[in-house]
Amino acid sequence: MAALTRNEFYKLSQECRDYARRLALHDQQGVERPLCLECNQFLARVQAYDLLQGRLKQVRPARPITRGLVMTVFLIASFLLAVLVLPGVSRGVITGYSVAWPLLALGVFLVPPTFYGTSVEQIEGKVLRVVEALQVILEKNELGVTEAVFFSIKEMLDEAHNELYQQVSLAHPGQM
Known part of the structure; x- marks a missing residue:
């Protein structure tokens, strides 16, 4: 179990924002094996951090079956x-x-x-859970970041959250 440092937290926030942007370019209902494998690597890396392990324990790996x-x-x-x-x-x-x-x-x-594999939309939901866990850590200021870094990270996480939430809600307009 690795300790989540301020620098890693910042990099993880950037990665989530970039990941959300990339996922928005794909067919939401499609199952893409490379994206599933990338998601599994991302989740394994994120769940290895001490502050995120308990919060993301329920997030299951993607099924790369096309x-x-x-x-x-x-x-x-x-x-x-x-x-x-x-x-x-x-x-x-x-x-x-x-x-x-x-x-x-x-x-x-x-x-x-989507019956046997994980769709891009489901991957977005998994990444959204990671972003929300990061937002909780940021709001509680568990890492003690400075004010300037706090707002920089908050902006990145808000952008990732909005992008992911928009993509998921577009697929389910009446449910969100």
Whole structure:
């Protein structure tokens, strides 16, 4: 567990602001593996700090499972089933498989990616939780920063919070 210093707190605030700006450029409903992996690294690094560990304990890692990955696994599994099992069964089972397979493939394709993976919107929610935890630390002045640094950090965190909150609320207009 690392101690959160003033310098690291400032850098973390800058990183959150820049991260919020970058996330706003992506499709909110899409699942992007590189963003999920980056989010997991970010969360692991942030949760290692002593002041943030307890506050962010409930934030779970992102699931980097994309539609392409699910379809690849489905195609490999169906190919193995066709090669290994179907040669020993009756013609009616083979006909049933050849009719059901395209429908099943379509069904797997139509499952929303957010069902099995973490969308950009969900990543924004995770980063928003980090920003809110940083804002609480700043408001309590637990690190004893000077007034000038306080307002500089506050401005960065407010900008990150507003950007992330806006993106999440755009996806759910009636709920926020």
